[in-house]
Amino acid sequence: MLGRRAFLRVLALPPYLWLAALLVAPIVLVVLISLRPEPGPVDFGDPWNPSLIQYWRILETPAYLRQLGISALMALIVALAATVLAYPLAYFLAFRAGDRASLYLVLLLVPFAVSFLLRVMAWRLMLGQEGALNTLLQSVGLTDEPLDLLLYSREAVVLTLIYVWVPFAALPIYAAMGRIDRRQLEAAADLGAGPWTRFVGVTLPLSLPGAVAALFMVFIPTVGEYVTPRLVGGSETYMYGQLIQDFFGRAASWATGGAAAVIMLVLTAVLILAGTLAVRTRVAT
Amino acid sequence: MNHSAIGVGRTRVPLGTVFALMLVLLYFPIALLFVFSFNQNTVLSFPLRELTLDWYAEVFSDDALLAAARNSLVVGAASATVATALGFAVSVVFVRLRSALRIPLLALAVLPLIVPFIVLGVSLFLLFSFLDVPRSLATVAAGHSILGLPFATLILFARMSAVDPQLEDAAMDLGASYATTLRRIVLPLMGPSLLSAWLTCFIVSFDEVAVALFLAGGDPTFPVFLYGQLRFAQRLPVLIAMAVMLMIGTVTLTLAAFVLARRRP
Numbered sequence: 252m253l254g255r256r257a258f259l260r261v262l263a264l265p266p267y268l269w270l271a272a273l274l275v276a277p278i279v280l281v282v283l284i285s286l287r288p289e290p291g292p293v294d295f296g297d298p299w300n301p302s303l304i305q306y307w308r309i310l311e312t313p314a315y316l317r318q319l320g321i322s323a324l325m326a327l328i329v330a331l332a333a334t335v336l337a338y339p340l341a342y343f344l345a346f347r348a349g350d351r352a353s354l355y356l357v358l359l360l361v362p363f364a365v366s367f368l369l370r371v372m373a374w375r376l377m378l379g380q381e382g383a384l385n386t387l388l389q390s391v392g393l394t395d396e397p398l399d400l401l402l403y404s405r406e407a408v409v410l411t412l413i414y415v416w417v418p419f420a421a422l423p424i425y426a427a428m429g430r431i432d433r434r435q436l437e438a439a440a441d442l443g444a445g446p447w448t449r450f451v452g453v454t455l456p457l458s459l460p461g462a463v464a465a466l467f468m469v470f471i472p473t474v475g476e477y478v479t480p481r482l483v484g485g486s487e488t489y490m491y492g493q494l495i496q497d498f499f500g501r502a503a504s505w506a507t508g509g510a511a512a513v514i515m516l517v518l519t520a521v522l523i524l525a526g527t528l529a530v531r532t533r534v535a536t
Numbered sequence: 537m538n539h540s541a542i543g544v545g546r547t548r549v550p551l552g553t554v555f556a557l558m559l560v561l562l563y564f565p566i567a568l569l570f571v572f573s574f575n576q577n578t579v580l581s582f583p584l585r586e587l588t589l590d591w592y593a594e595v596f597s598d599d600a601l602l603a604a605a606r607n608s609l610v611v612g613a614a615s616a617t618v619a620t621a622l623g624f625a626v627s628v629v630f631v632r633l634r635s636a637l638r639i640p641l642l643a644l645a646v647l648p649l650i651v652p653f654i655v656l657g658v659s660l661f662l663l664f665s666f667l668d669v670p671r672s673l674a675t676v677a678a679g680h681s682i683l684g685l686p687f688a689t690l691i692l693f694a695r696m697s698a699v700d701p702q703l704e705d706a707a708m709d710l711g712a713s714y715a716t717t718l719r720r721i722v723l724p725l726m727g728p729s730l731l732s733a734w735l736t737c738f739i740v741s742f743d744e745v746a747v748a749l750f751l752a753g754g755d756p757t758f759p760v761f762l763y764g765q766l767r768f769a770q771r772l773p774v775l776i777a778m779a780v781m782l783m784i785g786t787v788t789l790t791l792a793a794f795v796l797a798r799r800r801p
Contacts, residue, residue: 253713253714253715254714255632255704255708255714256633256635258713258714258715259628259629259632259633259714260633260635260637262625262628262629263625263629263633263637263638263641265621265622265625266622266623266625266626266629266641266644266645266685267641267644269618269622269681269682270641270644270645270647270682270685273660273663273678273679273681273682274644274647274648274682275644276663277656277659277660277662277663278651278655278659280659280662280663280666281655281658281659281662284662295665295666336558339549339551339554339555340554340555340558342551343551343552343554343555344555347551347552353798355555356794357791357794358559359559359562360790360794361563361787361790361791362562362563362566363790364739364783364786364787364789364790364791365566365783365786365787366743366759366762366779366782366783366786367743367745367759368743368745368759368762368763368766368779369566369569369762369776369779369783370565370566372569372766372772372776373565373566373568373569374565376565376568376569376572377565377568383568414561414562414565417558417562418562467650468649471649471650471651471652472652472653474652475652475653475654475655475746476654476746477654477746478745478746478749478763482766492652492654495654495655495658496654496749499658499661499750505662508658509658509662512654512655512658512659515652515654515655516651516652516655519650519651519652520650523650
């Protein structure tokens with residue numbers, strides 16, 4: 252019979268093996284393939300002569316860098332907007348909703364439970380010349396001409412993604428606010444701090460880690476997006492995620508695509524590290 | 537001065553109104569989809585002219601659509617089961633094993649949260665090509681088990697931290713092996729959170745398209761099928777009708793997962 256310690260060691264094996272096979276191995280494989288000199292299609296039987304040529308191909312092509320920059324910028328705008336919009340929602344839930352907080356939280360989460368693709372599609376119905384907003388405005392008589400409501404544009408992609416992520420962004424902020432010791436606010440009030448001073452001096456800094464978590468929870472899935480821009484974007488909204496997908500699809504350039512994916516992975520890792528450190532220093536000082 | 541006295545000096549920001557307004561904005565596009573699924577015309581225009589249930593009827597004669605929905609149920613259930621079982625193992629090991637082994641395990645288990653989906657999709661795609669594994673529902677389920685694992689781990693880890701280790705000691709003093717102790721003492725204590733973890737993983741998988749597009753073979757999951765069909769405008773009402781029915785299911789599941797996660801044992 253195994254003792255507790257031995258049993259726990261055995262219990263650690265299945266998740267270790269599963270993660271090694273389906274998370275670590277694939278990422279190592281992408282890195283190895285991205286170091287191949289020929290762009291692809293990759294024949295795994297070929298000898299492996301590591302070279303950085305694929306990375307140079309990406310880094311020396313201004314169009315690719317532009318897509319990376321635009322995707323990162325779009326993801327940043329979406330993440331910032333979703334976090335800023337979610338912040339008052341979380342604040343309301345944490346400090347104003349009282350006993351009904353759970354109910355309101357559920358109401359906020361229901362839209363998030365609706366299929367991602369469907370919520371994106373909803374915006375295709377909303378925007379555009381023939382979209383619901385235009386027909387609605389015209390049938391009520393507010394406008395005669397259909398307004399050019401931004402479908403198939405970069406703004407449409409950003410707007411749709413902000414819509415998709417707002418409820419999700421509220422969760423970590425709400426969690427951080429829930430951990431704030433209410434006595435700190437009372438102490439501030441006793442010392443004569445008004446509502447705004449209490450907010451800026453106590454609530455805001457203490458909820459900041461939650462806001463940063465929200466930023467990342469939106470930024471990470473958004474920066475690699477390739478589905479939404481294909482559905483509500485147009486030809487000039489091509490994102491870096493689509494570039495990666497095309498390297499693996501149409502172009503069959505697995506090595507170049509691998510390098511593009513590794514660059515994105517490194518970029519996100521660096522940003523997360525920087526964000527975590529920034530929060531640490533702020534909380535520490 | 538009572539505790540609600542904090543409320544006395546509130547700012548005048550009408551947060552309740554802001555919240556209500558935001559809910560309206562969040563629900564409006566979804567309501568629009570709902571309305572569209574009852575609309576006779578395949579183009580949405582106001583005022584609505586003829587309402588119909590035909591699209592819902594058509595769903596049940598569309599074999600490809602039904603097959604895709606069934607595939608998603610299978611993939612969701614399989615990946616949620618694997619992720620929950622592994623998440624349970626990770627939580628127990630991390631909370632109970634006093635060894636350096638436990639830290640990289642937890643780190644790895646939540647790592648998929650910070651890897652963009654496209655990178656996960658691409659790398660799993662390369663792995664299966666390398667291993668000559670044909671893409672199928674099984675490869676999608678394998679990928680989704682990795683996506684669900686962080687959620688399962690975080691939910692179960694929180695609950696496991698609250699399980700009193702003395703209960704385990706007591707069981708073992710009475711002669712139970714650790715395996716029996718886990719099964720008879722720990723598992724029942726974790727009960728609702730296990731279900732909550734499973735439901736969360738199921739929903740993550742059921743709705744996932746970015747990774748699934750790389751891993752699905754000829755047999756698509758519902759989101760992959762939906763993605764492929766969305767460019768045909770005349771197919772939209774049927775797809776939305778199906779999606780509305782699935783939506784009612786996932787919303788119910790989400791609420792169940794949420795309620796179970798908050799329940800105090």
